[in-house]
Amino acid sequence: MPSVPTTPTTAAAPAAATYTTIPISGIDVVSRSAQNLSACLSRCRPWPEFLATISALDFPPSLSAAYIRFRRNGSYFSVNYTIIITACAALSLIGSPVALVIIGFVFFLWLILHFFREDPLLIWGHHVSDWAVVMGLGLVSVAALWITGPLSSLSIGIGVGLSISVVHGVLRNPEGFFWTKTTPFPTA
Numbered sequence: 001m002p003s004v005p006t007t008p009t010t011a012a013a014p015a016a017a018t019y020t021t022i023p024i025s026g027i028d029v030v031s032r033s034a035q036n037l038s039a040c041l042s043r044c045r046p047w048p049e050f051l052a053t054i055s056a057l058d059f060p061p062s063l064s065a066a067y068i069r070f071r072r073n074g075s076y077f078s079v080n081y082t083i084i085i086t087a088c089a090a091l092s093l094i095g096s097p098v099a100l101v102i103i104g105f106v107f108f109l110w111l112i113l114h115f116f117r118e119d120p121l122l123i124w125g126h127h128v129s130d131w132a133v134v135m136g137l138g139l140v141s142v143a144a145l146w147i148t149g150p151l152s153s154l155s156i157g158i159g160v161g162l163s164i165s166v167v168h169g170v171l172r173n174p175e176g177f178f179w180t181k182t183t184p185f186p187t188a
Contacts, residue, residue, distance in 0.1 A: 043079050045076065045077050045079070045080055047080070050077055050080050050168075052172065056172060056173050057171045057172060057173065058171065058173055059171065060170060060171075066170045069169065069170055069172070069173070069174055070166065070169040070170050072174040073168070073169040073170075073172050073174055074165075074169050076174065077168075077169070077172075081165040081168075081169070084161050084164055084165055085158060085161030085162060085165060086107075086161070087161070088157045088158065088160045088161030088164070089103075089154055089157040089158050089161060090104070090157070091157060092150075092153045092154055092156055092157025092158075092160070093150055093153060093154060093157070095153065096148065096149075096150050096153070098148060099148035099149070099150040102144050102147070102148050103144060103145075103148065103150065103154065105144075106137075106140055106141050106144045109137060109140065110137055110141070113133055113137060114130075114133055114134060114137055121133060
């Protein structure tokens with residue numbers, strides 16, 4: 001009887017599962033990205049809660065308490081802070097409407113093609129890697145800033161938005177709107 005070649009077996013770890021996704025068209029990517037953007041904006045906290053009464057604002061007792069306050073408020077009001085920073089950046093570009101339109105379009109591209117995209121991007125039948133998308137968007141951003149020239153006013157606008165967010169995050173007392181599993185809900 002001829003011998004059948006065998007391969008030695010070892011007790012190796014099982015191979016990792018490989019998951020693949022089905023590439024979809026660019027229009028579907030934009031549609032899903034727009035839905036994700038809408039879902040993200042729906043997490044915005046109510047503005048009356050954000051702009052609380054003066055009794056909710058006070059100075060933290062220490063630097064570490066200010067840091068904790070900023071982190072808690074930053075996670076709770078993250079979408080509100082993003083809207084404020086974006087609005088300040090847009091207001092800083094009011095003096096240059098062409099730059100506002102171009103930078104707004106580049107910002108829209110970042111949102112749709114990078115931040116809120118779930119599926120692989122497929123262009124002319126070829127899969128585009130995330131690295132290529134980020135590099136392309138980076139080059140488009142640099143070119144838009146270089147061509148329109150609003151870098152100084154845009155930096156000031158973003159700085160003002162960040163300053164407003166930091167001051168609010170430090171002064172807003174987060175007590176009363178963070179419910180944990182151990183904190184009982186108030187009953188009527």
